[in-house]
Amino acid sequence: MATRARPSGRLWLVRLWLQRFAFLLLLAAAFALLALGRVEAPWAGKLRAGLLDAIAPVAHALSLPGRAVSDWFGSVKDTAQLQRQNAELKAEIESLKLRLTALDELARENGEFRKLLGIQIHDEGRHIAARVIADPGGPYVRSVLVRAGHRDGVRKGRAVITAQGLVGRVTEVGEFTSRVMLITDLNSRTAVIIGNSGERAIMTGANADLPRLLHLGRSGAVAKGDKVMTSGHDGILPPGLPVGDVVEVGPGGIRVRPAVDMQSLGFVRIIDHDMPGLLPPPGEKTAERAAPRRSRYDGGSP
Amino acid sequence: MIAAPVRRVHWYTQIAPVATVIAAVLLDLLWIPVPGFNAVAPAFAVMAVYCWAVWRPEYLPYTGVFAAGLLEDLVRGTPLGAGALALLAAQGFVWAQQRLLRSRSFEVMWLGFAVAALLAAVISWAAVAFSYRAVLSPWPGAMQYVLTVAAFPALALLLMRIERGMPRPA
Numbered sequence: 001m002a003t004r005a006r007p008s009g010r011l012w013l014v015r016l017w018l019q020r021f022a023f024l025l026l027l028a029a030a031f032a033l034l035a036l037g038r039v040e041a042p043w044a045g046k047l048r049a050g051l052l053d054a055i056a057p058v059a060h061a062l063s064l065p066g067r068a069v070s071d072w073f074g075s076v077k078d079t080a081q082l083q084r085q086n087a088e089l090k091a092e093i094e095s096l097k098l099r100l101t102a103l104d105e106l107a108r109e110n111g112e113f114r115k116l117l118g119i120q121i122h123d124e125g126r127h128i129a130a131r132v133i134a135d136p137g138g139p140y141v142r143s144v145l146v147r148a149g150h151r152d153g154v155r156k157g158r159a160v161i162t163a164q165g166l167v168g169r170v171t172e173v174g175e176f177t178s179r180v181m182l183i184t185d186l187n188s189r190t191a192v193i194i195g196n197s198g199e200r201a202i203m204t205g206a207n208a209d210l211p212r213l214l215h216l217g218r219s220g221a222v223a224k225g226d227k228v229m230t231s232g233h234d235g236i237l238p239p240g241l242p243v244g245d246v247v248e249v250g251p252g253g254i255r256v257r258p259a260v261d262m263q264s265l266g267f268v269r270i271i272d273h274d275m276p277g278l279l280p281p282p283g284e285k286t287a288e289r290a291a292p293r294r295s296r297y298d299g300g301s302p
Numbered sequence: 303m304i305a306a307p308v309r310r311v312h313w314y315t316q317i318a319p320v321a322t323v324i325a326a327v328l329l330d331l332l333w334i335p336v337p338g339f340n341a342v343a344p345a346f347a348v349m350a351v352y353c354w355a356v357w358r359p360e361y362l363p364y365t366g367v368f369a370a371g372l373l374e375d376l377v378r379g380t381p382l383g384a385g386a387l388a389l390l391a392a393q394g395f396v397w398a399q400q401r402l403l404r405s406r407s408f409e410v411m412w413l414g415f416a417v418a419a420l421l422a423a424v425i426s427w428a429a430v431a432f433s434y435r436a437v438l439s440p441w442p443g444a445m446q447y448v449l450t451v452a453a454f455p456a457l458a459l460l461l462m463r464i465e466r467g468m469p470r471p472a
Binding site: 019022026027030032034037044048055065066069070073133136139140141142145171172179181186207208263264 | 342367397443
C-alpha cells in the first residue's frame with residue numbers, strides 16, 4: 001500500500017496560513033481588476049470577445065426550450081388573431097400603397113433639391129440580420145448576445161435596430177457572436193432630437209424600462225407624446241432612427257418609452273454604417289474590413 | 303515516523319464542485335420567456351459555491367471560485383472582478399462559519415445561505431456601483447436576492463444528489 005507522512009501540526013498551520021493568504025490575495029486581485037476596469041485594457045476586450053464565441057453554442061442551446069415555449073404561445077395567439085389581422089392588413093396595404101406613391105414622388109423631389117443645393121448625405125449602410133440568443137445581463141446590465149460577429153461584418157459601436165426602432169449598439173464583437181448594449185443600460189448614452197420641438201438631448205439608460213433625457217436646452221419645450229429620434233451628433237449612431245416617445249415630463253425628469261419592446265427581442269438588424277469625418281478605431285484599416293462596402297456618401301467617393 | 307495510507311480521490315470528486323459552479327454560472331444564459339425575468343433571475347453560482355463550501359470545502363479551491371467569478375462577469379458583461387468578489391465573499395463566509403453550518407439541519411443551512419447570499423448581493427451591488435462610479439438602484443438586486451433565496455432548495459437538492467453520488471476516499 002502506498003504511504004505518505006501525516007502532516008505535522010506545524011505543517012498544518014503553515015497550510016492554513018497559505019490558504020488564508022491565497023484567499024486574501026485573490027480578494028485583492030478581484031478588487032484590483034475592478035479598480036482598473038474603467039481603463040478598458042486590450043487584453044480584456046480580446047478575452048471578452050473570445051469568450052463570446054465560446055459560450056455562444058451554450059447560449060444557443062439554453063435558449064431553445066424558452067424559444068420553443070415562446071413560439072408555441074405565439075402561434076396559438078397568432079391563430080386566434082389571424083382572421084382579424086388579415087382583414088386589417090389588407091386595408092393597411094391599400095392605404096400604404098397610396099402613401100408609397102406619394103413618398104416616391106417626395107423622395108425624387110428631395111433628391112433633385114439636394115443636387116441643386118449640393119448637399120451630401122450619408123447612406124443608411126448595409127443591414128446585418130442577427131438572432132438574439134441570450135439575455136444574460138443580471139440586475140446591473142442590460143445587454144443581449146446576438147448571433148453575428150466579425151465574419152459577418154459587425155464592428156464595435158454599430159447601431160442595432162428592429163423594424164420599430166433603436167435597440168442599442170454593439171459593444172463586444174467575437175468572430176460569430178456579439179454583445180449589444182441596450183439603450184436602457186446604465187452606461188448607454190444616445191444623442192437624440194425631440195421630434196416636435198427639435199430640441200437636442202442626451203438619452204441615458206437607467207437599468208429600468210424608461211431611459212431619461214438629460215442636457216436639454218429648454219425642457220419646457222418637451223411634452224408627453226413627443227417622438228424621440230437619434231440626432232447623429234454623438235458621431236456614433238446614424239441620425240433619424242426612431243428611439244421612442246416621451247411618456248413622463250415632471251420634476252423627476254423626462255422619461256422615454258423605447259419604441260422597441262426590449263423584453264421580446266427575436267431578430268435584430270445591425271447597421272454597418274460609418275459616420276462621416278470619423279477616423280476608424282486604432283488598429284483597424286479601412287482596406288481590411290471584413291465586409292464589402294458600398295460608397296459612404298451619395299454623390300461622393302468612398 | 304507514523305505513516306498513513308494515501309487518500310485516493312476519484313477524479314469525479316475532484317472536479318464535480320468546480321464543474322457544477324461553472325455550470326451554474328452558464329445557467330445565466332438560460333432564456334426564460336417571461337418579460338423582465340432575466341434581469342432578476344436567481345444567482346445560481348452563489349448557491350453552488352455555498353453548497354460545496356459547506357459539504358466539500360477541500361475540493362472547492364479559492365482559485366476555482368475566483369475563475370468562476372471572472373467567467374460570470376464575462377458572461378454577464380459586468381465589470382471584471384465584481385462576480386469574483388461576490389463569490390469569494392460567500393465562500394469566505396462559509397469558511398468563517400464552518401462549525402455552525404456543517405452537520406446541521408437543512409433549515410439552518412438555508413438560513414446560512416440567506417446570509418451568505420445577502421453578503422454576495424451587497425458586495426456585487428457595491429462593486430458594480432464602484433466600477434460605474436454611479437449610485438445604482440438596489441431594487442433589481444434585492445429582487446434577485448429574494449428569488450435566489452427562494453430557489454435555493456431546488457438547486458441544493460440537486461447538488462446534494464451529486465454529492466451523495468461521489469465516491470468516498472479509498
